[in-house]
Amino acid sequence: MKKEDLRKVSAVEDHRRLFKTLRYVYPVISRRSGGLSLGVNLNPLRHCTFNCVYCEVDRSEPLPFETKDERIDLDLLEQELKSLIEQAQSGKLAEYPRFSDAPELTRVIKDIAFSGNGEPTLSPSFGEAVERVGKIWHQLSQKPKPKTVLITNASCLHLSGVLEAIKRMHQFNGEAWVKLDAGTEEYYHKMNVSKVSFDRILGNILLVAENLPIYIQSLFLKFNGADISETELELYCERLNEILSKGGVIRGVQAYTIARPAYGPGADLLSGLSALELQKLAEVIRSRTGLSVETYA
């Protein structure tokens, strides 16, 4: 199924990170993945270094389990991932009501993605989790094999062991989808509300772009009805060009907008862009950077 046709599938609206009794792994039909993505949630406690205005994680809700332990039960994660893969391949996943309008999409795993309810590289278990997922990836019989994807806000990529784990992902068809929503420190703090400096984020994006193919993921929205300014958009394009000129490899930009309820600070002041508005922004990014830009409105 083409990515544009996936828009019509109601299952793509459902990005719940809980599935049955599974704690760390969840299936979603993702437009950006082009089908079934198995999410690996390394933040069941919902910790993140950002507090993005558009975040879809509702941190005010009680946790569905009792623990304060940041560490991941890696044996359980491995067991859950194997079970979900088996359910996808046997056709059992197709039988769940959640996937009733696209059961055929549940049989082919497009990617296994470190994502979930916070920043995956913040987890002290990130490196070990990469190893476990890599082991399962090598055992997969599916041809072609899925990608493994790190979905990250780049804030922790300089921390000990993180880059080494990212480099390991090369061996199992890895790539990184890295968040960048701004061109200036001011707009970055407005969108992503973080204690991490913008310079640190830009330096870390370059670090990963030198070591693994990356896609830049950028969310565009309106605050109180106002679009991102022309100046901010130009400076955002400049940041991308700086990464490229320093040797970073960017495969493309995924430009998207608000698609589901947001729970960040001031979320009630936000609104999404129309498909046409997003296309116009994408055209500017293409013309200024030469990068391919896919839109998801």
Ligand code: SF4
């Ligand atoms: S959207 Fe922002 S705050 Fe929410 S999990 Fe992702 S990086 Fe963290």
